[in-house]
Amino acid sequence: MSKSIRTIAWGLGLAAAGWLAAPMVWAQDQGSIVAWGANYHGQCDVPAPNSGFVAVTGGGGHSLGLKTDGSILAWGNNDFGQCDVPVPNSSFVAVTGGDYHSLGLKADGSIVAWGYNVWGQCNVPAPNNGFVAIAGGSSHSLGLKADGSILGWGWNGENQQCNVPAPNSGFVAVAAGNSASLGLKVFYGDLNCDGVVDFDDIDPFVSALGADPLAWNLANPRCHWLNADCNADGVVNFDDINAFVALLSGG
Numbered sequence: 001m002s003k004s005i006r007t008i009a010w011g012l013g014l015a016a017a018g019w020l021a022a023p024m025v026w027a028q029d030q031g032s033i034v035a036w037g038a039n040y041h042g043q044c045d046v047p048a049p050n051s052g053f054v055a056v057t058g059g060g061g062h063s064l065g066l067k068t069d070g071s072i073l074a075w076g077n078n079d080f081g082q083c084d085v086p087v088p089n090s091s092f093v094a095v096t097g098g099d100y101h102s103l104g105l106k107a108d109g110s111i112v113a114w115g116y117n118v119w120g121q122c123n124v125p126a127p128n129n130g131f132v133a134i135a136g137g138s139s140h141s142l143g144l145k146a147d148g149s150i151l152g153w154g155w156n157g158e159n160q161q162c163n164v165p166a167p168n169s170g171f172v173a174v175a176a177g178n179s180a181s182l183g184l185k186v187f188y189g190d191l192n193c194d195g196v197v198d199f200d201d202i203d204p205f206v207s208a209l210g211a212d213p214l215a216w217n218l219a220n221p222r223c224h225w226l227n228a229d230c231n232a233d234g235v236v237n238f239d240d241i242n243a244f245v246a247l248l249s250g251g
């Protein structure tokens with residue numbers, strides 16, 4: 001090989017290395033977590049590699065991140081095993097943390113809970129299926145079912161944070177405070193969850209018609225399948241079209 005060819009080949013090697021290096025740096029910036037504040041349990045020390053996260057949540061003294069591969073990473077206070085994600089650590093689609101416990105929602109609609117369980121906050125009520133969202137309180141847990149009802153379990157003292165007020169239906173989101181619970185009710189006809197019912201809702205309404213509630217909710221994490229239940233009978237099907245058109249018309 002002549003010197004000039006060797007030089008060209010060496011130069012091409014450098015160029016290839018540079019071309020490869022740039023996207024790698026870019027990829028490492030995707031889905032990273034920035035954590036700050038109290039770090040007495042190491043809850044701000046995100047484990048390496050700090051990349052590929054798609055959801056994040058904070059517990060009492062621990063932190064949790066959901067990765068693109070469906071696994072959960074937990075770090076910080078592990079006095080009660082709240083960072084020990086049960087195996088198989090896969091197929092998770094959502095994560096939440098309590099004071100000393102953690103919960104993960106699986107793609108099949110079941111909930112896995114681990115950590116401090118003195119109040120039964122990790123004992124998911126049977127049947128453990130059909131869940132589309134989760135929330136962790138201080139010592140209680142909440143799950144939203146695809147049918148729009150909320151289940152609460154764990155510490156249920158004087159605040160009665162696990163007793164969902166009737167009618168326990170039509171919920172599309174759930175949240176937990178320290179010893180309080182909150183549920184967001186359905187917004188009929190608003191299928192893109194922008195707060196108004198208009199022509200932008202037609203496409204997502206059509207996609208919700210006859211769809212599997214769990215699959216639709218997981219594909220539309222900002223909104224809820226039940227928003228398409230415009231005749232309020234608990235299911236989404238062609239019977240909802242007339243009511244949807246009426247809502248579109250301001251009826």
Ligand SMILES: [Ca+2]
Pocket residue numbers: 189190191192193194195196197198200201
């Ligand atoms: Ca809308």
Ligand SMILES: [Ca+2]
Pocket residue numbers: 228229230231232233234235236237239240
């Ligand atoms: Ca309906």
